[in-house]
Amino acid sequence: MSRAELNPSTAVGKMIGVLDLQGDVFEHLDHLERLSVTVRPVKKAEDFEGLAGLILPGGESTCLARLLKIFGIDKVIVGKFQEGMKLWGTCAGAILLAKSVVGEAPHLGLIDIAVERNGFGSQMDSFVSEASIPRLSGTPVPLTFIRAPKILSVGKGVEVLLSIDDYIAAAESPDVLVTIFHPELTPSLAFHRYFARKCGIKTGGKERAIDPAWDKTSWMRLARITPMERRSAEPLTKGLRQEIDYGNPERI
Numbered sequence: 001m002s003r004a005e006l007n008p009s010t011a012v013g014k015m016i017g018v019l020d021l022q023g024d025v026f027e028h029l030d031h032l033e034r035l036s037v038t039v040r041p042v043k044k045a046e047d048f049e050g051l052a053g054l055i056l057p058g059g060e061s062t063c064l065a066r067l068l069k070i071f072g073i074d075k076v077i078v079g080k081f082q083e084g085m086k087l088w089g090t091c092a093g094a095i096l097l098a099k100s101v102v103g104e105a106p107h108l109g110l111i112d113i114a115v116e117r118n119g120f121g122s123q124m125d126s127f128v129s130e131a132s133i134p135r136l137s138g139t140p141v142p143l144t145f146i147r148a149p150k151i152l153s154v155g156k157g158v159e160v161l162l163s164i165d166d167y168i169a170a171a172e173s174p175d176v177l178v179t180i181f182h183p184e185l186t187p188s189l190a191f192h193r194y195f196a197r198k199c200g201i202k203t204g205g206k207e208r209a210i211d212p213a214w215d216k217t218s219w220m221r222l223a224r225i226t227p228m229e230r231r232s233a234e235p236l237t238k239g240l241r242q243e244i245d246y247g248n249p250e251r252i
């Protein structure tokens with residue numbers, strides 16, 4: 001049965017889940033909670049009950065794909081999607097949702113995009129930047145790319161939300177949002193607000209903003225992801241240990 005033949009209202013709830021198998025789960029949950037959205041980490045089939053939407057976080061797509069299969073969650077995601085659950089994949093999550101992945105078989109294949117994994121190079125080629133995305137926000141949205149894929153093309157029914165240079169960075173179909181960057185690793189709530197609305201969840205009531213200097217106090221400072229314009233000016237391998245108080249180095 002096609003998605004259009006089903007009545008989405010039977011499946012849609014008011015809660016957003018974050019796939020909790022691997023990757024940056026906490027950060028997504030935190031961003032949603034700041035918008036007063038009810039959230040749930042999702043590990044097993046029962047956790048999908050009543051979800052209006054599911055976020056597939058960034059992490060490592062090979063690892064995530066294996067875990068999805070081992071726990072049988074891949075089939076549950078497809079089933080719930082067909083019943084009306086919206087999806088948002090960030091980075092590795094976008095790879096999992098793509099219909100086509102260069103050089104490997106697709107995983108869930110729920111949005112007609114072609115992606116190339118590690119499109120910018122290695123982990124050391126990670127960077128931050130910002131862009132104006134008028135559909136989301138009146139102010140520039142910060143973008144964090146961590147060993148990101150590139151979206152090379154989109155098919156019918158998929159709209160480009162942001163394209164930069166020779167690649168597409170964010171796109172959406174009516175039911176699926178994909179971003180190759182990590183809004184959950186920035187102080188901006190714009191993408192989470194946008195996805196909540198896509199799921200039919202109203203935000204705009206009580207919001208708890210994130211301190212703009214958040215990355216100075218979070219683990220993000222350990223990542224040493226530099227703004228794009230400083231990318232080659234600052235060697236990424238320069239002694240982390242001299243700059244950062246790690247506490248007990250044995251625990252790193």
Ligand code: GLN
Pocket residue numbers: 057058059060061062090091092093095117118146147148149
């Ligand atoms: N490079 C990872 C992959 O191919 C994705 C990285 C990320 O999610 N930040 O799965």
